[in-house]
Amino acid sequence: MIAARPVGVSFGSRQVLADVSFDVPSGQFLCIIGPSGCGKTTLLRVLAGLIAPTSGEVTADGKAVRGPARSRAIVFQDYTKALLPWRTVAGNVALGLEACRVAEPQKSRRIEELLSKMGLGHCAGQYPAQLSGGMQQRVQIARALGQDPQLLLMDEPFGALDAITRQGLQDEVARIAAEQKTTVVFITHDLEEAIYLGDQVIVLAAAPGTGAGRIAERITVEIPRPRSQLETREDPRFLAYRHRLFGLLKH
Amino acid sequence: MRGAVIPSVLLILWEAGSRAGVLPPDSTSRPSDIVRAFAQALADGSLVRDTWLTFEAALFGFAIAALLGILLGAILGLSPRTERAVGPSVEALRPIPAVALIPLALLVFGFGVRMEAAVVAFAALWPVLLMTLSAVRGVEPRLLELSRSLELPFWQQLVKIVLPAAFGRIAVGLRLAVAISLVVAVTVEIVLNPRGLGHSMIAAQQALRSDLMYAQLLWLGFVGWALNKVTQR
Numbered sequence: 001m002i003a004a005r006p007v008g009v010s011f012g013s014r015q016v017l018a019d020v021s022f023d024v025p026s027g028q029f030l031c032i033i034g035p036s037g038c039g040k041t042t043l044l045r046v047l048a049g050l051i052a053p054t055s056g057e058v059t060a061d062g063k064a065v066r067g068p069a070r071s072r073a074i075v076f077q078d079y080t081k082a083l084l085p086w087r088t089v090a091g092n093v094a095l096g097l098e099a100c101r102v103a104e105p106q107k108s109r110r111i112e113e114l115l116s117k118m119g120l121g122h123c124a125g126q127y128p129a130q131l132s133g134g135m136q137q138r139v140q141i142a143r144a145l146g147q148d149p150q151l152l153l154m155d156e157p158f159g160a161l162d163a164i165t166r167q168g169l170q171d172e173v174a175r176i177a178a179e180q181k182t183t184v185v186f187i188t189h190d191l192e193e194a195i196y197l198g199d200q201v202i203v204l205a206a207a208p209g210t211g212a213g214r215i216a217e218r219i220t221v222e223i224p225r226p227r228s229q230l231e232t233r234e235d236p237r238f239l240a241y242r243h244r245l246f247g248l249l250k251h
Numbered sequence: 252m253r254g255a256v257i258p259s260v261l262l263i264l265w266e267a268g269s270r271a272g273v274l275p276p277d278s279t280s281r282p283s284d285i286v287r288a289f290a291q292a293l294a295d296g297s298l299v300r301d302t303w304l305t306f307e308a309a310l311f312g313f314a315i316a317a318l319l320g321i322l323l324g325a326i327l328g329l330s331p332r333t334e335r336a337v338g339p340s341v342e343a344l345r346p347i348p349a350v351a352l353i354p355l356a357l358l359v360f361g362f363g364v365r366m367e368a369a370v371v372a373f374a375a376l377w378p379v380l381l382m383t384l385s386a387v388r389g390v391e392p393r394l395l396e397l398s399r400s401l402e403l404p405f406w407q408q409l410v411k412i413v414l415p416a417a418f419g420r421i422a423v424g425l426r427l428a429v430a431i432s433l434v435v436a437v438t439v440e441i442v443l444n445p446r447g448l449g450h451s452m453i454a455a456q457q458a459l460r461s462d463l464m465y466a467q468l469l470w471l472g473f474v475g476w477a478l479n480k481v482t483q484r
């Protein structure tokens with residue numbers, strides 16, 4: 001369970017987030033959506049413990065978050081900078097396992113398993129620079145999953161993927177999260193993706209005047225799981241959520 | 252090939268000049284004598300032994316400088332707070348010419364490899380430390396955040412993330428340090444340490460063996476050049 005108790009963040013005199021509060025019960029999937037620059041990445045970094053909020057606090061299982069922890073894995077938005085260029089794909093995934101002191105032969109087995117889940121089985125020996133953006137992003141996801149996190153923080157992880165791969169990975173991440181009871185906070189620009197994946201969807205928007213990101217709307221998605229790419233997206237409830245949130249995202 | 256023309260002409264002029272008695276015989280041995288002295292020093296093993304003694308001290312000092320410089324540089328580069336505390340002391344020590352520490356090193360260690368290595372280490376420390384510091388500061392912040400969020404122990408952060416990411420520029424510092432190490436080792440030997448190539452050169456000069464001195468000088472030049480070639484790769 002992760003909770004934001006009204007979190008505010010300012011960089012100097014510029015307020016980036018104001019009064020953001022929510023609870024994500026264990027095993028739940030929270031999607032955050034909002035226009036560019038409204039503070040989504042900043043919020044994720046606060047949840048990770050990489051930056052301290054200027055006001056309020058974040059708690060994980062009731063305890064205040066004071067710094068980053070292995071139990072809260074991050075998939076960074078700027079994937080080109082978040083992989084070790086001198087390690088192969090397998091080596092990058094191994095990093096998460098090494099941090100958790102997973103020894104051979106389990107380590108190799110886990111790497112293989114994670115890579116095949118992410119559809120990367122064939123490029124274990126390649127270097128990040130040889131991969132497409134979408135593939136690099138999947139390497140990051142595999143590494144994060146290798147940490148066996150309680151909380152998975154994902155910052156637009158599917159932004160660089162084509163529609164088909166994207167849908168496949170949406171289902172994969174949803175399945176893994178459900179299977180391991182991982183709590184997920186997932187940032188996206190794609191409204192349908194947010195509704196499809198989320199138990200909750202929070203819309204962040206810049207407040208008129210200060211420009212600080214705040215919660216403009218939140219919905220609970222009452223569509224049962226497992227969801228399916230075809231049926232769920234045609235479900236009248238899905239369409240109703242979409243209608244309700246669509247207006248908020250227009251500028 | 253064309254680059255060899257000038258040295259060849261000079262050599263011939265030199266040899267001819269000293270045979271004709273135009274050049275002062277004390278300070279300018281004939282090239283043919285130098286070659287003979289070189290062959291002799293090589294044959295009796297003294298050249299190899301002296302070279303090894305100089306190398307030993309240079310290498311020893313370089314190793315200390317590399318280890319200390321990388322470690323300190325990484326710590327200072329990663330922790331701005333430590334940098335603020337230690338930075339001024341570094342800036343105060345750095346301008347001291349390494350050779351000015353020879354008397355102190357002699358006092359502490361006496362003659363021998365240790366005092367020589369200590370002076371070498373002091374001289375070679377700075378390029379390694381400063382290059383490491385700036386290299387570590389330039390490491391992609393995302394990677395540092397990653398290593399923090401993986402809760403890697405400090406040592407592993409260093410070995411697995413920071414140093415490999417900074418390696419390219421640290422290598423530049425190490426390369427500079429290698430060159431400095433040889434120069435300083437020879438200097439300490441010339442000034443007072445009774446061992447190695449530097450000492451043999453000053454001994455040859457005092458014995459009026461300028462042929463031997465030239466042979467050693469040319470050899471030293473070659474060694475320095477070769478070392479540079481090796482570290483360039």
Ligand SMILES: Nc1ncnc2c1ncn2[C@@H]1O[C@H](COP(=O)(O)OP(=O)(O)OP(=O)(O)O)[C@@H](O)[C@H]1O
Binds near residue numbers: 011035036042077
């Ligand atoms: N370290 C920082 N110092 C100063 N301002 C910052 C810093 N980090 C972020 N900001 C500012 O905070 C605002 C929100 O940035 P953030 O990266 O959180 O947006 P975002 O919602 O993730 O945008 P995008 O969808 O484009 O990724 C931006 O105006 C940005 O300029």
Ligand SMILES: [Mg+2]
Binds near residue numbers: 042
């Ligand atoms: Mg962002």
